Amino acid sequence: MRVLVLTGAGVSAESGIPTFRGKDGYWRNLDPTTLATPDAFARDPQLVWDWYRERRQQIRNARPNAAHKAIAQLADHTNDFLLVTQNVDDLHRRTGLPSNKMVQIHGDIFISRCSSCDWRPELRDAETNKFRNNTGLAGARPSTASNDQKGTERGLPKCKRCNALMRPGVVWFGEQLPWNELERVKSFFDGGACDVVIVAGTTATFGYIIEWAIRGSRDGGELIEVNPEETPLSRFATQLVREPAAVALPRIVDRIIHS
Ligand code: OAD
Numbered sequence: 001m002r003v004l005v006l007t008g009a010g011v012s013a014e015s016g017i018p019t020f021r022g023k024d025g026y027w028r029n030l031d032p033t034t035l036a037t038p039d040a041f042a043r044d045p046q047l048v049w050d051w052y053r054e055r056r057q058q059i060r061n062a063r064p065n066a067a068h069k070a071i072a073q074l075a076d077h078t079n080d081f082l083l084v085t086q087n088v089d090d091l092h093r094r095t096g097l098p099s100n101k102m103v104q105i106h107g108d109i110f111i112s113r114c115s116s117c118d119w120r121p122e123l124r125d126a127e128t129n130k131f132r133n134n135t136g137l138a139g140a141r142p143s144t145a146s147n148d149q150k151g152t153e154r155g156l157p158k159c160k161r162c163n164a165l166m167r168p169g170v171v172w173f174g175e176q177l178p179w180n181e182l183e184r185v186k187s188f189f190d191g192g193a194c195d196v197v198i199v200a201g202t203t204a205t206f207g208y209i210i211e212w213a214i215r216g217s218r219d220g221g222e223l224i225e226v227n228p229e230e231t232p233l234s235r236f237a238t239q240l241v242r243e244p245a246a247v248a249l250p251r252i253v254d255r256i257i258h259s
Contacts, residue, residue, distance in 0.1 A: 002080040002194045003256070004216040005071055006209055007245075010201020010227060012091050014246040015062040017055075021203055027051055037173045041115070045156055045165055052168045056109055059089045067200065067245035070253040072097045077257045082188045084212065086202060088170045103181045111169025114159035120169065121160070177208070185212065193219035196256060200226035200245045204233040224252060 009019035018024040020032045027035070030051075034040060041048045072095035075081045083102040085092055088109040092102055113120040157166040171177060189212075197216040204210050210233050217223040217238070225237040226248045234240055241248045 001078045001196070001256075002192060002221075003074060003078045003082075004188070004194045004197045004212070005074070005081075005083045006197070006199045006202065006213055007071070007083065007085040007087060007092070008200070008202025008204075008209075009087060011067045011071075011085075011245045012062070012065075012087055012089055013201065014065045014067065014244060015091055017058060017062055017089055017091075019201075021205075027054070033173065036170070038175065041167060041172070045167075049156060049168075050154075052109060052170075059091070059109065062089070062091065064091045064095045065246045067249040068092055068095045070249035071095070074253045074256060075101045080191065080194075082185070084185055086206075086209070103184050105171070105177055105181055105185070107168075107170035107178065109168060109170055112157060112166045113169045114162060114164055115167040116164030117159060117162045119159050119161040189215055193217070194221045196222045196224065198224045198226065198249075198252065199233055199237075200249060202227070202231070202233075203229075204231045209233070210236070226252070 009017070009022075013019050013022070018027075018032075020036075025032050028051075030047075032051075035048055035051050068091050071083060071092065075083065075097055081101050083092060083097065084105055085102060086106045088104065088107055090108070090110060093099070111120060111122065158164070159166055194216040197213050199209070199213050202209060204213075213223055213233055214236055222239060223237045224239045224241060225231065225233055226241045226243065226245050227234075228242050228244060241252065
């Protein structure tokens with residue numbers, strides 16, 4: 001069985017991580033969608049770093065919920081599986097989902113990279129430790145624990161190579177998606193259409209999410225949307241599940257595995 005799962009912030013909501021566009025998403029009265037931009041970083045890098053550091057800490061304190069676990073279980077029971085998550089947290093990873101079965105299309109909040117030369121500390125680690133698995137933003141995976149250990153750290157981190165400001169390794173509005181992650185999505189599609197596509201916890205604001213969901217289910221596959229609210233994707237779905245992801249996904253996965 002061939003399965004594609006697309007997730008967004010709603011899947012981590014029940015782990016206590018605020019969504020972007022939900023009512024609890026605001027931080028210090030600021031709209032996250034205006035903070036996650038190159039402009040905001042250029043204007044006030046300290047403010048943007050404070051926001052990301054707080055989020056890193058919040059994520060470290062959170063735990064994967066029943067939705068993350070159900071997705072990992074599905075990956076385990078299907079021979080052809082890919083999760084494409086827009087989430088920059090590591091909650092999918094912490095269920096034990098292998099990195100070759102997931103793509104973090106908007107990056108990884110625990111990565112920092114230089115805003116000028118793109119240097120990243122874990123690339124240095126990758127070279128010295130010979131630790132490289134050809135996944136992740138540029139082929140090297142950081143460890144959550146070793147990155148930015150000091151959650152309370154303040155100040156602006158500088159690049160050890162060129163001294164420019166470091167920035168969080170996430171995709172901001174208006175920026176290109178990471179090339180090698182896009183290639184991984186593309187090569188999954190090259191492998192054929194899916195029997196099932198599940199889209200959970202996303203407003204599907206970005207056209208590529210809708211496009212991938214439709215492309216994945218192109219040959220009569222199921223397209224299941226899990227979201228308490230209607231989204232632009234809803235009208236393409238073959239099944240609408242208007243429930244929280246942690247409630248709906250264990251049941252859906254159970255049905256797929258036993259069908
Ligand atoms: P949003 O915050 O836009 O949307 C969260 C979605 O989850 C909404 O459609 C909610 O109805 C739904 N939701 C809330 N609680 C849920 C639950 N318990 N179970 C299931 N669904 C639930 O988050 P995303 O769609 O992920 O990108 O946002 C997409 C991207 O926009 C993010 O990756 C980020 C953001 O700006 C960048 O920063 C580039």
